[in-house]
Amino acid sequence: MPDAQPRQIVIAGAGVAGLTAAVAFGEHGYPVQLFEQAQRLDVVGAGIQLSPNATRILRQLGVLDRLLAAAVRPEAVVLKDAATLRELARVPLGQAAEKRWGAPYLVAHRADLQSALTERAAENPNIALLTGARLSDVVTGGHGVTATLERDGKTVQSRGFLLVGADGVWSSVRAVVDRARGAASPRSRFSGELAWRTTVAAGSAAGQAFAAIGATDSVTTFLHPGFHMVAYPVSKGDAFNFVAFTRGERIAEGWSGHADPGILAGAMRGTAAGLARLAEMAGPWLTWPLHTVEQKQPWTTPAGIALIGDAAHAMTPFAAQGAAMAIEDAATLAAWLAACPTDPSRALVIWEDLRRRRVASVARRGGLNRLAWHAAGPVAMARNLYLKVRSADQLAADLDWLYGWQQQRIVRR
Template sequence: MSSGPTLIDLKTERNRRIPNPDQIIIAGAGIAGLTLALALSDKGFSVQIFEKSATLAEIGAGLQLSPNATRLLDRLGVLERLKYASVEPQAICLQDGRSGANLLHLPIGETARQRWGAPYIVCHRADLQNALLNEARNRPNIAMQLQSTVTQYKSDAEGILVRVQYHDRIEEHRGALLAGADGVWSDMRTALSDTDRARYTGTIAWRSSVAVDQLPPAFAALMPPGTNVVAWTGANAHLIAYPIRSGQVINFVAVAPDRNIRRRWDDQRTNNASQDFIRAFAAWNQGICDLMRAGRPWTPWRLFAMKKCQFKIEERVVLIGDAAHAMTPYAAQGAAMAIEDACLLAAALATDGKKWTTALDQFSKARSKRVGAVVRRGALNQLAYHARGPIALARNVVFRNRPADKFVEGFDWLYGFDPEKRG
């Protein structure tokens, strides 16, 4: 049986009831939940967030935010708060992991602003969450309660009734809609179906960060001049590096297969297999091998993904972010998709907020199509990054000879997308 939220039996005893039939209730205060709260606030909705953690501390390290995300953060007043903690890279570069040879150089700095109307930035995940949180705290129509878990819900003619476990008491809250933004292990999603869980991909993203002045010399020599996002490709693995924390630290993500997939992990952030991981890159360029040793400890993060998107649960219950479509990182769009979800949902509700079924049906259809396209792009990127043998040789020829502007043009559908203008 699922331990997540269930339908409320309205005959059971209740400890406390707080009516507010017009508010939107959000389960989860991560990137998706906080962005949704801000987007709804801008549309004039009252918002109540319930977050089961005692403190808001984002797990992870760096993330990339492409123009389709930053234009929305700018409208919400968040991008300005990120200005001093983020970096705007000049280019996206691709290199061969063994030889270190340059394969591709895509200008992204001013190009992003001119072509897509918003910047491409990289930052620490915690800096984004702090920027969202600080902006939310300035909104009088956003309330947040920590150490509170949505345990039950029930739709009725008046809206939705949500039961929340808070310390040693239970509260009941009325709202117009319940949005699940509670991440890849969403209680709300698994309550609907125990079989609809995120699946393990058999691949691990190993994370580390190194101060710029502590980079091994051989590795520093591989880095193209300037501030860039750099990816090194190899057989079944790749490494990505980019600056965070105002450019003082380089964030690294190395993606490789789980060499002991039967291993039991007490905590996916606990590093018990770094030696196996480092050996996977033993034949790579010496600079990268030096980096692997300098970057210890490397923190493993197992990659999970959903087989299909799942947004609308019922008439007044919806999922967004990883709860709806956990995806692998090959397109660098996980955070961006959550931000798009939030803003499009708020726009749909503001346009047709009294016709909940219609609004959520349209939202679900639009987002399923969009996210599906991004997942397919990620799968293609994985094939390109992890190619080996003749396929890798053919890839290198294409990357070296195709004009850069053709590659840039291929991002128009992704980076130029504006969910608030497409409905």
């Protein structure tokens, strides 16, 4: 199809994945219609870690500068034994990260990232955002893709040559992809893990309790066989975000729920008194079940549908790469479609193949992290010895493949 002909992109879901996709496609000159089911752009979760592989893309898209004003550049990732509070390892970040990987490592409130993306999208007249629109049907054919949406009791249709499903772990678009191949759509799978989260003011009693045992300028991870907890500053350092992970029973699907706090307290048996006191003071904790999506299912269809982010490959967050993978998905999808304007089906095949390999490697790293962080007995001793003999530079080098990743240069076809 000639480049001069308008090629509209329809995106379902205005979270991090969908907003990034809208900005990325807009940067390539595509008209974009971005739909969100919620009446307003609610923020899911609290804190977020953005490693250099993600911030490099945000910089290229003109988003990073907006985010930097509210984000924090942690000086290190610090691993501590939850029972003794002894430091086990320290991976340098800060200026060292930017020098090594060419982009900063940031921690921020998810709302700040979403705001930065929304502001950038609003600057592009080719991007239209419509909230309160629920996807009800998708039809594919020679005309491209037609999405039918319900909004305020009325039916709205949007046509494009590509529908991007960025609607999260409980994706409606994923069901369309599976119907297209004549298969039942698999539901997301509960991983058996619960995430507990809370945010406290740095000057509060809980904030001061954390300052006494953690690294207030870094990402601190407390390791224990029954749980692990990650803590870091957000909102220019005015608050601390805490998230703890335990085994647990399935609770209602959703991002913010409540579970028996005794589960977290029981998982923390044997921890240092200061950490147990912090967990009690930092409450109440909101709980959400960690769901994953089977990654063997297709992420694209030849008719012009692509899944990105959690809709395609929701994984447990133990590599802290959920947002980064969504950002990578969005930017690379836009780049491949722009590079193959006359053969979008081929672009989708190439994109999916490349992304599958990358995402699989990240998922394996997350599984390894969980095993190491929850290790007990001889395995924990081996982990501690490994961390002790590795220098800070060697620990950073272990992450070069992850944080140093850059989108390959694509020759226009």
